[in-house]
């Protein structure tokens with residue numbers, strides 16, 4: 633399902649961001665279609681988290697234009713339409729899955745029923761009363777995801793949601809993400825595991841604060857002349873360094 637208006641979900645023009653007195657995003661231009669799964673890939677430290685923080689409105693931008701769902705990311709109206717799952721687990725370990733989701737629901741002005749629905753969406757209904765500390769890593773990741781879903785976001789920003797998880801659990805998380813996309817949610821998902829690119833509709837490839845390419849997984853492999861996503865990224869990242 634695509635957006636009625638056809639407006640891009642995310643649009644950046646010349647976005648520059650500094651952290652700790654140093655510029656870490658050097659004038660990014662990008663446009664992301666609504667209703668798709670976009671991978672944000674690149675080596676550690678290239679600026680993925682900083683770009684995500686900018687998109688969800690918690691990072692000051694030095695210059696440039698950034699619109700999210702057609703508005704400024706700092707617009708309170710748009711904040712309610714964005715779900716954000718940070719890189720570090722952001723749920724309370726001593727609280728149950730349900731208590732965590734209910735807390736996020738209260739913050740978002742959503743109901744307890746929305747919280748329960750989000751828990752069901754990520755397949756944790758049977759474990760809803762268990763403290764997060766007593767869940768596996770994959771289950772805890774899904775609990776974080778449930779908390780981001782309680783506000784029924786149109787855009788879901790997930791920072792390395794599968795890092796450190798085993799292949800089966802990764803598969804499971806991706807199945808949940810795919811089903812959200814089918815319901816019309818736009819997903820921006822970062823990863824430094826390059827083979828996850830194949831699961832996305834398109835991929836943004838970053839290197840040292842610049843955007844090297846925005847392409848489909850098939851284009852990525854074609855351009856690099858390989859069938860292996862890992863090799864393709866290394867090729868494009870090296871090419872980028874020669875520019």
Ligand SMILES: Nc1ncnc2c1ncn2[C@@H]1O[C@H](COP(=O)(O)OP(=O)(O)O)[C@@H](O)[C@H]1O
Pocket residue numbers: 651652656674675676677678679680681682683
């Ligand atoms: N709180 C911070 N203060 C200063 N510099 C930071 C801070 N967080 C990140 N950086 C720097 O910003 C750059 C981009 O970091 P980040 O966006 O976290 O990259 P990634 O998510 O791709 O690993 C890195 O050089 C990093 O050292």
Ligand SMILES: [Mg+2]
Pocket residue numbers: 680681682719791
């Ligand atoms: Mg990061």
